[in-house]
Amino acid sequence: MSKLVGLLIILASVFGGYVWAGGALSALWQPAEILIIMGAGVGALIIANPQSVLKEMFEQLKELFNKGKEDPELYPQLFPLMGTLMAQIQSQGLKVLDEHLENPHQSSIFLMYPAVLNHPNVLQFLIDNLRVQSIGKISPHDLEHILEEEIHRIEEDRLRPSEAFSKVGEAMPGFGILAAVLGIIITMSNIDGPITMIGVKVAAALVGTFIGIFACYCFFDPMSKALEHLVDRKSAQLRCIAAILVTFSKGKPPMMAIDAGRKQIQSENRPSFIELERWMEGQRS
Structure with a gap:
């Protein structure tokens, strides 16, 4: 919702100020210029990026506009789930989780926490790394290194749509100049026409430069940053999950491990320790 509000503010400020200064909106409506600039931008985006990046970009944009904020049920269910899993490991060992990890959507443990099941990336990361630990003994140091490398690789993959948006945004002023040059070519080919017509064609050509700059700084660059934050x-x-697993593997109590995970969450989404205790008490009751 905030993204749409921001977009409306941009449109109202730029075009409202233009009209206030005496400009005519009809002068900015140049379909040919828009086609040249946006078509070139979309084409460049498709050429420069594999289909997997374009698909991930679509998914991220959909999530950005449909949700935008953290799922309020995720952490209140993730922490109690981790507490339950660690309690099982303490009492019966990692092997007891095999049946739950094999099919979490039919697991009596995981079914108690539907918000986690609704986040496939979180669920897959948790299951994969619990399986790695169950295969053989891994030192806390090695486990931490493995998890850091995996998260780093996942981040790199997820940031590719943002980087693609940024690159196209940087090129938009250039595409605007391209459209403007084509407009000037058309103008020069009609240089013997009426002076008023020449003025109209020059104005249309300049609109191309405006559209390129507007698209860069008012759409592509902000969207790139928004995808980075996502x-x-x-x-x-x-x-958060990695910190819990590493701390628990060092022999620390489950509650201390969960608090280590809590500290990895961004400040705007991070619960206080009192809230965390309340969530865990709800699990035990």
Whole structure:
């Protein structure tokens, strides 16, 4: 919702100020210029990026506009789930989780925490790394290194749509100049026409430059930053799980491990320790 509000503010400020200064909106409506600039931008985006990046970009944009904020039920269910899993490991060992990890959507443990099941990336990360630990003994240091490398690789993959948006945004002023040059070529080919017509064609050519700059700084660059923040928020979910697993592997109590995970969450989404205790008490009751 905030993204749409921001977009409306941009449109109202730029075009409202233009009209206030005496400009005519009809002069900015140049379909040919828009086609040249946006078509070139979309084409460059498709050429420069594999299909997997374009698909991930679409998914991230959909999540950005449909949700935008952290799922309020994720952490209140993730922490109690981790507490339950660690209690099982303490009492019966890692092997007891095999049946639950094999099919979490039919697991009596995981079914108690539907919000976690609704986040496939979080669920997959947790299951994969519990399986790695169950295969053989891994030192806390090695486990920490493995998890850091995995999160780093996941972040790199998830940031590719943001980087693609940024690159296209940087090129938009150039595409605007391209459209303007084509407009000037058309103008020069009609240089013997009426002076008023020449003025109209020059104005149309300049609109191309405006559209390129507007698209860069008012759409592509802000959207690139918004996608970065989305990736950072999703990475915090994985860092939270990693911190819990590493701290628990060092022999620390489950509650201390869970608090280590809590500290990895971004400040705007991080619960206080009192809230965390309340969530865990709700699990025990």
